[in-house]
Structures are given as C-alpha cells and as structure tokens.
Amino acid sequence: MKHGFLQARALNVLFWLAMSALTLLPVWWMFLVSVRTRADLFGNPSFLLDVSSMTWGNYAEVLANPTFQHYMTNSLIVATSNAVLVSVLALLAAYAMSRYALIGKDNIFFWVLTNRMAPPAVFLLPLFLMFTGFRFGDWSLFDTRIGLILLYCVFNLPFAFWLLQGIVDAIPKELDEAAYVDGASTFTVLTTVIFPLARPGLAVTGILTWVFAWNEYLFASTLTSVHARTITTGLAEFVTVTGTNWGQLAAVAMLTLAPAVLVLALVQRHIVAGLTFGAVKG
Amino acid sequence: MRNSTTGWLLLAPTLFILVITGLLPFVYVLSVSFFDWNTFAQNPDPQYAGVNNFRRLVFDAAFLKSLWLTLKFTVFVVLSQLVIGFFLAKMLMRDMPLKGLFRTVHTLPLMIAPIAVGATWRLLTVPGLGPIPHWMKEWFDISYILSRFPDQAFATVVIMDIWHWTPLVTLTLMAGLSNLPEEPLEQARIDGASEWRIFWDITLAFLKPVLLTTIFIRLMDALRTVDEVWMLTGGGPGAETRFIGLHIWRVVFPKTDYGYGSAMSLITLYLTIVMCWFLYVAMTGMKDKTR
Numbered sequence: 218m219k220h221g222f223l224q225a226r227a228l229n230v231l232f233w234l235a236m237s238a239l240t241l242l243p244v245w246w247m248f249l250v251s252v253r254t255r256a257d258l259f260g261n262p263s264f265l266l267d268v269s270s271m272t273w274g275n276y277a278e279v280l281a282n283p284t285f286q287h288y289m290t291n292s293l294i295v296a297t298s299n300a301v302l303v304s305v306l307a308l309l310a311a312y313a314m315s316r317y318a319l320i321g322k323d324n325i326f327f328w329v330l331t332n333r334m335a336p337p338a339v340f341l342l343p344l345f346l347m348f349t350g351f352r353f354g355d356w357s358l359f360d361t362r363i364g365l366i367l368l369y370c371v372f373n374l375p376f377a378f379w380l381l382q383g384i385v386d387a388i389p390k391e392l393d394e395a396a397y398v399d400g401a402s403t404f405t406v407l408t409t410v411i412f413p414l415a416r417p418g419l420a421v422t423g424i425l426t427w428v429f430a431w432n433e434y435l436f437a438s439t440l441t442s443v444h445a446r447t448i449t450t451g452l453a454e455f456v457t458v459t460g461t462n463w464g465q466l467a468a469v470a471m472l473t474l475a476p477a478v479l480v481l482a483l484v485q486r487h488i489v490a491g492l493t494f495g496a497v498k499g
Numbered sequence: 500m501r502n503s504t505t506g507w508l509l510l511a512p513t514l515f516i517l518v519i520t521g522l523l524p525f526v527y528v529l530s531v532s533f534f535d536w537n538t539f540a541q542n543p544d545p546q547y548a549g550v551n552n553f554r555r556l557v558f559d560a561a562f563l564k565s566l567w568l569t570l571k572f573t574v575f576v577v578l579s580q581l582v583i584g585f586f587l588a589k590m591l592m593r594d595m596p597l598k599g600l601f602r603t604v605h606t607l608p609l610m611i612a613p614i615a616v617g618a619t620w621r622l623l624t625v626p627g628l629g630p631i632p633h634w635m636k637e638w639f640d641i642s643y644i645l646s647r648f649p650d651q652a653f654a655t656v657v658i659m660d661i662w663h664w665t666p667l668v669t670l671t672l673m674a675g676l677s678n679l680p681e682e683p684l685e686q687a688r689i690d691g692a693s694e695w696r697i698f699w700d701i702t703l704a705f706l707k708p709v710l711l712t713t714i715f716i717r718l719m720d721a722l723r724t725v726d727e728v729w730m731l732t733g734g735g736p737g738a739e740t741r742f743i744g745l746h747i748w749r750v751v752f753p754k755t756d757y758g759y760g761s762a763m764s765l766i767t768l769y770l771t772i773v774m775c776w777f778l779y780v781a782m783t784g785m786k787d788k789t790r
Binding site for chain 2: 225226229230232233236237239240241243244246247250258259261262264306307309310312313314316317318319325328329332334335336337338339340341342343344345346347367368370371374375378403428431432433434435439449452453463466467469470473474477478480481482485488489
C-alpha cells in the first residue's frame, strides 16, 4: 500500500516536471536566442545554454538604443501613473458603493464591469477619432502619454473597482462610524481608517493593473505614433522593421515579459480571482 | 445612512472617466456606422448612408471568412482548454512535493504580455532558427512554414493559445473542484454508481457555475484575440488567420473606411453578446434538467 502510494506521488511529480518544462520551454528558448551570438543562432537547435559563448550583447545594444529607452520610459510612466490613478479612484468609488445608499447601485456596478468585457478592436476607431479630433490648439490626446493613461482606465478601473469593492466591504463599518462620531471628515476617515486597512489589497490592485497596462498593445499601437509609443509597440515594430535581427527581438521580448515574471509569485494567488472578476476564487 | 451626495462625489471621477473612455466611444461608433465616411475617398466628408453599411456586411466575403475563422478558432481553443484544463486541475490537486512551485510555473503564461507570447512563438517557428520547423523536418519529414501553409498557421495559433490560456482554466476548475461537497460523491460510490456517471451527474453538476464562468471568460477573450496572432503570423498566410479584431483594424486603419468599419465593429460586438447569451441560456437550461 505504502509502496504504491509513494510510486503514485513520484509519478505526479514527474508529470508536473514535464508540464513545467513544456510551459517554460518557449520562454527558455527565447532567452537562449537573446544571449546567443548571431553565428550561434542557426543550425541544429540546442536547448542547452553554452555559458562560454553566452553574450549579453543584444541586451546591451537594445538598452543603449535611444528609441528603445524612450519606449521603455513611456511604458514605465504610463503603467505606473495608470496603476496609481486607477487604485486611488477605485478606492474612492468602492468606498462610496460600500458605505452609501446610492440609487441604482447594482446597475452602476454592472455597467462599470461591462467596460472591461468589451472587445477593444470595436472601440479602436471611435477612440482614434476622439483622440485626434479633441484639440486644444495644436495639442490633442493622440500620441500622448496622458491619452494612454486615461484610456487604460477603461479596462483597469472596472477591475480595480471590483477588487477593492470586496476589500472595502470586508473592513468593519463600525471602525469608520466610530471615527465619524469623533468628528472626523470623510477625507480623514479615508486616509486614516480605510487606506491603512486596505493597503494589502491596494498593493495587489496596483501590481495587477500595472501589469495589465504594461502588457497592453492594441490601443498603444493605434493611438500613438512617435512620442508615446510603448515597449509592446516597440516589440511589434521589431518584427516589421528589422525582420531578421532575432537576437535583439528576443532581448526586447524578454524585457517586455520580465516585470510580469518578477511579480508573479507576489500576486499569483489573486490572478484567478482577478481574471475571472471574482466569479471564481483562486 | 450618511449624506449620499458625498457618495456620489466619491463615485463621480470613476463614472466620468468610464463615460468618456467606454460609453462615449460606443455612442460614437454607433452614429458613424450610419454614414459613408472614408477620408481617402473622393468625397472625404461623412454622408448619411442609412443601413447601407450593414447591408454591405452581409455580402462581404472577407468579413464573413474572418468571422468564420474566429468562430472556428474560438471553438477549438475553448474546448481543448476545458478538457486539458480539467485534466490538469485533477492532477494538480493531488498531494505532492513542490506543488506550490508547479502551480506558480503553470500560472506564468497568464501574466506574459500577449505580444511577447506572439514573439516567443515566432522565435520557435521561424524556419532556419526555430526548433519546431527543424524537428518537423527531422522527425516527420514535414516542411513546416507558417507563411506558406494555412493549416499549419491555424494549428500553431491554436496551440499557442492553448499554451497561453489553459492555466486559467486549470486554476478556475481547481478552485471549483476543491469546493465540491464530499457527501454526494461518497453516497454515489456506496450506491455503486460508475465513475463515469458520478462524473456527469455529480461532479459536472456541482462544477457548473465555475464551468460557466470559465467558458464565458475564455469565450470573450478568444473572440477578441489580436496581439499574439498579429505577432506570430500577421494574419497570414493570405487572410487565413486574420481574426475579426485584426480584420476590423485593417478596414479602419490602412483602408480608412470609417463608416463601414464602425458597422463591422457593432456587428462584432452584437454577435459577441448574442453568443454569450446563448451560452448562458443553454447552460442554465441544462442545469434545470439535471435537477
């Protein structure tokens, strides 16, 4: 009995080792391409890392490229600003939903969530026309970081709103009631009672919305042209512009996926709830 | 209850931004769809066209083909992911060392930017560089060239999506399975029900809400797939992997056929909603029968 049990466990571990290899293989291959010299790329494909001929040249070249630096900076600014903006606004909205009797609350909640579900391709045209048509003199939202920061709210704000709703609901009402009795203003209650208690939830919200904003491609590619291009559009350009420089393409792709991998362990418990809108708890 | 004006004020910025970024574009696309508007046409100004744009869609072979490809792709990936995901969920629920690590690794593809997923698979499949064409030649004597063979391109796009999104199904089904009540299962075993019957009548019946949500989410995501496919095949060869999102993009941007593109967008949105509605009705109907 005992023997069979151990055998089954060993088989399970073996199975999952193989599965993990299958999951990691494409990314590992990309990493290999990014650290190989051009001469080593072709011929018999090998999945082994040859440390002696390994080179960081592709990364060095990409990181020294001013265009790429610009894209990377844009992505950092857009993702960070959007994550902060969305977390703050969603916290206020979640608090309003949780503590006030508002007419049509359920409908509002549902409508907010539908914004996340809509296929982005459907809204490319109207957004493009709005972004280019809405002008102050020479300035329009098109090709600005502010435009992207605002636009990413359309998918991140509903998400953050939903996530924080659950978190604010879980904070006992008595705590802020007590503060109000002591004469605190709504602002004071939000900053001294709600914010500290919601901090772990805010961190998860911030990280996940940051990743979603960082990963976005379709809007960024159509609503920017030069100044506000992000790293994902840069990656797509690599294919069309320098179709053959695979090493650099791999390096850019590795840099694009790196942040997601770095935060994976931190937020993995919340990914399922996040991607299914809480319908399924992970 | 406190003054609800404060509540509305707290909610206002969120609603304001979503009206601008979500509702306004919808109203805009709705109104443009009734106009003939192409900025590169002889007359670049919008002209009222009634329902002509929608009428044109019905006979547009390229649009219908794209729609059909999208549906085919969606059915393929969602079904495969459900089957594989269910199996993996069962496997991952077993007790074993390193379980947490395996789970984390399995979750990895979910967090990767779709455009980077496309790049990853492109590097795997580029002839001369990628290992897949090499192995295909070596082991099966098949020339594997995505830019030439539509079936290979389609199959690769499906496999890429399975690699990318199966983990989500695994994790949701795992959550569902771990909440299964023990009692009916044991009762059925005592009554001597076959494993197959237990699976259909008990496991699936209890799993239904989670299953429904999972299908819902995957369906919506599969229908709007753009980034990965654009990166991997560019919609080619020809238009053989040009799914609806890509097709709309082509009509709207390189061709600047704004009115027609809007009508197409709306129909796509409408079909998406109808499909989900059908699914919902079908699933809830099934649930009633099993009761």
